Amino acid sequence: MSKSAPVSPVAAEPGAAQEQARTTAGHLEPERWVEEHGDAMFSYAMLHLRDTEVAEELVQDTFVAALANADGYQGRASERSWLISILKHKIIDHIRRVSRRREYWADLEDDAAETSAFRDDGHFSSPVREWIDNPQQALQQKEFYRVFTACLQGLPEKLNTVFTLRELDQLSTEEICKLLDITSTNLWVMLHRARLRLRRCMEARWLDTEPGSGA
Amino acid sequence: MNCKEVAELVSQSLDRPLTLRQRLCIRYHLWKCEWCVCYKKQLQHLKECLGQFEQGVCDGSVQPHCALSDQAKARIKKILCERDPSE
8 A cells, every 4th residue: 555665575484574574664764653643642632631742752752762673563453543553551541640649630520511512301401403414435434533532622631631532542441441540430421511512612613614605 | 111211222233232132222213213214324324434433543544633833843853863773
């Protein structure tokens, strides 16, 4: 697929695959790595964190770890997938280190957005509309992710953390509860609030920019 | 059950198995509430799309929303070059 990579003929002998991995990833081109993948990795980290410096540090640590373990890269996944999987571990480790404050997580004050989403009798306060007919179209998918990214950044920090761990990093609820030392009930409440806010934000931003509306 | 309770359970259904009673309550509510039907579809759609988010980052269909500063790039490159075992 990738036409630029100098792919060697079929790796017939044992060791040849390893050699190829060395040339694909291991032929260390750190400058190219940073240029090609730096922004994507930084963006991924910034979806989880609000602190630019920390995100930069995690990206840097990821590159350093990748460089040290270049031999472990099998060349099966794309280079970026490999780097992102290392970055994910770095992000989760970071969250584990900084979020050992049980009371911070246990404190679930009323959420104004949740309150305003429903009337006093418990019904939705404004209509919930159908989103799109064909979510599979590439352009709509791209737009979906763009809007989602913008809305995610608008979430309060706690909700952002649990939501990204659950939906972007695909951690199980058990893993998240263990990582943050929270109860599953708390986690469910936070995920519910995050989804409620996200869907409202996405509906507002997305439906307003349907094809034909300019922009 | 009202929309607020149903919305909470619909969200939970994405994270844990609900009881039979809860599922029946949701179904009954959805039968008469179009907004909650849409809400449920939206959450499911969100979850499906986000299941492919990482893949999208890797294949470029998810565009970076922010960029490493030039200073950070230069710093990282320098550190990597210093540590490059192939050099």
